[in-house]
Amino acid sequence: MAKFELIMPKMGESIIEATILSWSKNIGDTIEQEETVLEIATDKVDSEVPSPVDGRLMEQRFKEGDVVPVGTVIAIIETQTEENHSSSDNGHPSLTEIPYIPEPEYHRVAETQSLSNAESDRFYSPLVLNIARTEGITMTELEAVSGSGHGGRVTKKDILSYVSNRKTTPVMKPVVTPATLPVSQPVIAKTPTITFSHSGEYEIIEMDRMRKLIAQNMVNSKHVSAHVTSFVEADVTNITLWRNRFKDAFEARYKEKLTYTPVFIQAVARALREHPLVNASVDGEKILIKKDINIGIAVALPSDNLIVPVIRNADRLNLAGLSAAVNDLAYRARINKLKPDELEGGTYTLSNVGTFGNVMGTPIIMQPQVAILATGAIRKIPAVVETPTGDMIAIRQKMFLSHSYDHRIIDGALGGRFVKKVADILEAWDINTPI
Numbered sequence: 001m002a003k004f005e006l007i008m009p010k011m012g013e014s015i016i017e018a019t020i021l022s023w024s025k026n027i028g029d030t031i032e033q034e035e036t037v038l039e040i041a042t043d044k045v046d047s048e049v050p051s052p053v054d055g056r057l058m059e060q061r062f063k064e065g066d067v068v069p070v071g072t073v074i075a076i077i078e079t080q081t082e083e084n085h086s087s088s089d090n091g092h093p094s095l096t097e098i099p100y101i102p103e104p105e106y107h108r109v110a111e112t113q114s115l116s117n118a119e120s121d122r123f124y125s126p127l128v129l130n131i132a133r134t135e136g137i138t139m140t141e142l143e144a145v146s147g148s149g150h151g152g153r154v155t156k157k158d159i160l161s162y163v164s165n166r167k168t169t170p171v172m173k174p175v176v177t178p179a180t181l182p183v184s185q186p187v188i189a190k191t192p193t194i195t196f197s198h199s200g201e202y203e204i205i206e207m208d209r210m211r212k213l214i215a216q217n218m219v220n221s222k223h224v225s226a227h228v229t230s231f232v233e234a235d236v237t238n239i240t241l242w243r244n245r246f247k248d249a250f251e252a253r254y255k256e257k258l259t260y261t262p263v264f265i266q267a268v269a270r271a272l273r274e275h276p277l278v279n280a281s282v283d284g285e286k287i288l289i290k291k292d293i294n295i296g297i298a299v300a301l302p303s304d305n306l307i308v309p310v311i312r313n314a315d316r317l318n319l320a321g322l323s324a325a326v327n328d329l330a331y332r333a334r335i336n337k338l339k340p341d342e343l344e345g346g347t348y349t350l351s352n353v354g355t356f357g358n359v360m361g362t363p364i365i366m367q368p369q370v371a372i373l374a375t376g377a378i379r380k381i382p383a384v385v386e387t388p389t390g391d392m393i394a395i396r397q398k399m400f401l402s403h404s405y406d407h408r409i410i411d412g413a414l415g416g417r418f419v420k421k422v423a424d425i426l427e428a429w430d431i432n433t434p435i
Helices: 127-136 139-144 156-168 209-224 238-256 261-274 319-334 412-427
Strands: 002-007 018-023 036-041 045-051 054-059 068-069 074-079 228-235 282-284 284-289 295-297 346-351 371-375 379-385 389-404
Touching: 018 054, 036 074, 036 371, 127 156, 228 412, 238 319, 238 389, 261 295, 261 319, 261 346, 261 371, 284 389, 295 319, 371 412
Parallel strands: 295 346, 346 371
Antiparallel strands: 002 074, 018 036, 018 068, 036 045, 054 074, 228 389, 282 284, 371 389, 379 389
């Protein structure tokens, strides 16, 4: 017999602890591999912790409601193997990082609100408390929410259902006057919500939480970065002819569709190497030049929302590698199967608006990056072509590149020079480039 140490898994780059919601297994119970041992919660997501091994639960080191740091041993499982090991050992599969689809964060905009487990005999997960804070739900209201979880616990589904019903049946809140505030707290006048009158017939659609997060991030980016956009037209006739010539052979060899996006990413990665200030972030009055080139690709979801998975070290991948990465990330994004770390660490973003037939766009920078490129639709247009015998009109395949950048650190000269470099790389494409 041997002992297996089950540790608190890492749930994302910014998560350092999690709360134990409930134990699915009791001491002495047998456990099969991948069977749920306990449920945990953070302020972003609730999740189940599976067992990486077969065995018997011998020890629970924490009780329900305990807040446990990531990496801490939370349980001991007796196995049939002869060696002691843990779920973090190098010799075992890394099952300590549980993949989850990140949900829009409920930011702690009301940390001064008195809303915690200390005020109630009933336990609430960090996620539930965070949603309640954000939605302005009082502890009195929260206590009245019926829970469908273990022991009557209020789950994420319960609180979201309550919030949805609450919006259709507003709860009357007590009016707080200056006389009822503690003397030490200043009275802060809130900016009144702007409302509009609407004429005619219309339908009301509530934003889903992802749309709310996107809206918040986009407005925040416009507030933080001084956006400027430069435009360049690129002749990509050679790339189009090359792709038409080799796409079938490429798919036969690599089992991947050959799209234009990997070609664009390759050009962007090369240009970033020559213009490192574009591959940067701003931290106060400091500029952080990123050594890695991690390119995010904007993917439209079936819900019409947007998500941006990241291709790490894109400059080190060939076209086959980039194609595999692009196709895989786009596919898993659309079926909601991305891992948390695949949405983090981007240093530059590419948005292929040409996919939707758009000629050009003015994309908003993904914070904390300082630039983003939109690639427009490739169109056949008449163009002047220089030849040894003089100028002539020819049908060429052309597209617009729209480069939005943060004017705090990137001036027009650098921003324009960068996008022109990308266009030059694309136009210089060798039609005989091997696959």
